[in-house]
Amino acid sequence: MTPRQKRLWTLVAVLAGLGLATAVALKAFDSNLQYFYDPSEVRAGKAPSGKAIRVGGMVAKGSVVRAPGSLQVQFVITDFAQNVTVQYTGLLPDLFREGQGIIAHGELKNGTFIADEVLAKHDEKYTPPEVAKSLKKRHEGLGADGASATAPAATKDEGTSR
């Protein structure tokens, strides 16, 4: 074996070992690398109790209740299998609305999640207002209130596209 071949095989061996070690390490720390728990995991007791965690899911339709005269808000987040009720006092991100994916940070107390931070999760999809509007028209069943709540830009240019 020439020195060059030796170096090449050393490199291949190092990369293989490194890849394997990384894969094993990532597998071992899998639960630590998850950013949030979904409601099913929380209900199944997989999330640690007595310590701050993140819970992520969709804000259930019609579940947002705002206390009049304060920033207190209560809503239900769902993964369409299980639900978690969240209470939060503070400013919500712009994208927060019913049907939107959100991630709440806080603690579970007596079955209610007391959040100290609420972040909106955006998905990978991008849609121009007219397309969103025509999609809404096709799914008329979702109701007119949903259209105005989820697509402010769509209602703005009502007159331009029919």
Added chain:
Amino acid sequence: MGTWTWFHKLSSPPHFYRIAGKMIPWFAIPAALCLAYGLYAGLVLAPADYQQGDAFRIIYVHAPAAWLSLMCYTVMAVAAAVGLVWRIKLAHALAAATAPIGASFAFLCLATGSIWGRPMWGTWWTWDARLTSQLILLFLYLGYMALRSAYDDLSKADRASAVLAIVGIVNVPIIHFSVTWWNSLHQGSTVIRRGGPAMPPSMLIPLLVCFLGFTLLYAALASIRVRAEVLRRERHASWLSQWSGRAGRAE
């Protein structure tokens, strides 16, 4: 046989220096055209997103910057490996020339992401898998550059930094797949995705042109930087003194 002699010819510094110089306009002019069209089409002509409004347009800088930060690292690690195994100094020169470009794009990616994250997510920064692994990428670039400059001896700097570059390559697939392997605040990828790109052509085409433009910009910058690196390394070489002597007489 033909490609092998071509490869050997290319690895001779004077030849490489000349070729790289000739390539610069072939990269720079298309890069300028692509970026001019792509950025104008993305930032002005493309329709706004129905939820994010105009804020979504940051993707025309953020996503190409993210792509380049990963591509530059891959180029750097492969060049470092070639330099280490085949003892080709020009490969080390390319890796050294690429690092600051990659670091700049990694920083640009993190900065634009943070600016977008504040209004959309509600936070400048969070420690999810994607954001953390991308920050590690920036630190790998900075570590590579710091390690290089810690050595006075060039061949020691080449070898030590090459090992770091090669080890760091494991982070590249982690960054790319972080949003599929674990749940994260960062969304999945829009363009490369099962079921096709999740945006209409009016938004997608400017984005693809921006990807191409930024990639060509890297090629132009790398050509310029690698020439400077060759000059620095070959400053005592006879071809250079002959060449500069000839250039001096011609003036």
